[in-house]
Amino acid sequence: MxxxxxxxxxxxxxxxxxxxxxxxxxxxxxxxxxxxxxxxxxxxxxxxxxxxxxxxxxxxxxxxxxxxxxxxxxxxxxxxxxxxxxxxxxxxxxxxxxxxxxxxxxxxxxxxxxxxxxxxxxxxxxxxxxxxxxxxxxxxxxxxxxxxxxxxxxxxxxxxxxxxxxxxxxxxxxxxPLDAWILFAIIFFWTPPHFWALSLVAHKEYEKAGVPMLPVTNGTKRTRLEIFIYSLVLLPIALAPVATGLGGWLYAVAASGLGLAFAVLCFRIWRSNVGDDLSDPQARKRALGLFAFSILYLFVLFAVLLVEHAFGLHFEVGVF
Incomplete structure (x- = not known):
């Protein structure tokens, strides 16, 4: 029984x-x-x-x-x-x-x-x-x-x-108009470094599932380089609203400061071994830190634009 x-x-x-x-x-x-x-x-x-x-x-x-x-x-x-x-x-x-x-x-x-x-x-x-x-x-x-x-x-x-x-x-x-598509371009070029930061520590999972993420097909070293390249491309694109007048002084300061910080973090990822040893807690922490900062970066950029135009704080830089 x-x-x-x-x-x-x-x-x-x-x-x-x-x-x-x-x-x-x-x-x-x-x-x-x-x-x-x-x-x-x-x-x-x-x-x-x-x-x-x-x-x-x-x-x-x-x-x-x-x-x-x-x-x-x-x-x-x-x-x-x-x-x-x-x-x-x-x-x-x-x-x-x-x-x-x-x-x-x-x-x-x-x-x-x-x-x-x-x-x-x-x-x-x-x-x-x-x-x-x-x-x-x-x-x-x-x-x-x-x-x-x-x-x-x-x-x-x-x-x-x-x-x-x-x-x-x-x-x-x-x-x-052009300003709308500039906002499109900011998010478009922000997405790869944002998501690849996460994929660096999850690429074995993607490989197991048969999903050809960049770290799976081209390796972690190539992915780290691509992350840094995209951060450099993103920097002037994020400042484009200042040139068109869409973004004012507050936006110019935020885009410059956050853009440089993002590029520095991406540079450090490029020069590191993040993703090579998935058992390394420090490497994982660095990749997830970049992922989290990228979200903050995009949120603050769009929040400043919103605040400038919603509360009458839009003051054009006037140098372009």
Whole structure:
């Protein structure tokens, strides 16, 4: 006679909670997406002189949040097999068996439709089209085409996360001038060093899952060099708003100081052995430190732009 103990009873997945569904939306990414879209929207009002109705502006930002969450849910639906292999992502709701894959896909598709519809009703057709493109870019082009096929997945796919300030700008003016695309370029060139800093300490996980991240295909030494090169390219691009008048004195100081600090940190990563020995706690700490600083860098840049235009603190440098 077999004695049934707690160890012999198979563990059943627990019931899904609201927190599990929120996790499907990738809330950390959503927060940065919403913030950069809001900064673009506020800056557009400051530059153009067009005052968007506050209620419509709030709905437009809500639409961006829903669109970001929709893309995240679609990404988790498609990448469930990869997530199940990687330790860092194995506890996500789908690989953990808490939320069915088809439910996540349905959620993503419905949210995509609702977000684009809300944007169209609250602002402009162009903003709605750009939101639809950004959802498709991340949910389909990056997730289904790039991620598993090329080491440049993060570089090319970075455009998905760079659209929000352009969408915010288009929501106000119905146009996408040079200033909007400069904000796009800042996020686009920020994304590779930001994400590769994390991949330096997670490349064995990506290798196990068959994802061709740069450290897997080209090695950690090449990745560290690329991180430093991108930080140098980013430095003048981040100062471009000063040249066009979009950014004032406060922005010039923030972009200069943070840009130099970011480049120095990336230089130290380049000259180190980070990623070579994954058991080295100091190397891991240095890589994760760069990852964390990169988030602070982008947040402060867009926060200063928002503050300058929202509170009348925009004073042009006037030397260009």
């Amino acid at each position: 077999t004695t049934i103990t707690q160890d012999t009873v198979p563990m059943m997945p627990r019931a899904a909670t609201a927190g599990d569904y929120i996790q499907l939306l990738k809330p950390r990414i959503m927060g940065l997406v919403v913030f950069t879209a809001l900064a673009g929207l506020i800056a557009a009002q400051g530059v153009s002189g067009i005052a968007m109705n506050p209620v419509m502006a709030a709905i437009a930002i809500l639409a961006v949040a829903l669109g970001s969450g929709a893309a995240g849910a679609i990404n988790m639906w498609y990448d469930a097999d990869i997530d199940a292999v990687m330790t860092r992502t194995s506890t996500r709701p789908i690989p953990a068996g808490i939320i069915p894959r088809d439910e996540a896909l349905s959620m993503g598709l419905i949210m995509s439709f609702v977000s684009v519809l809300l944007m169209w009703l609250a602002s402009t057709v162009l903003a709605a089209v750009l939101l639809a493109v950004s959802i498709a870019y991340y949910g389909w082009f990056y997730t289904m085409v790039l991620k598993r096929r090329t080491a440049q997945n993060i570089v090319i796919g970075g455009a998905a996360g760079a659209f929000p300030p352009v969408i915010g700008w288009a929501a106000v003016t119905g146009t996408t």
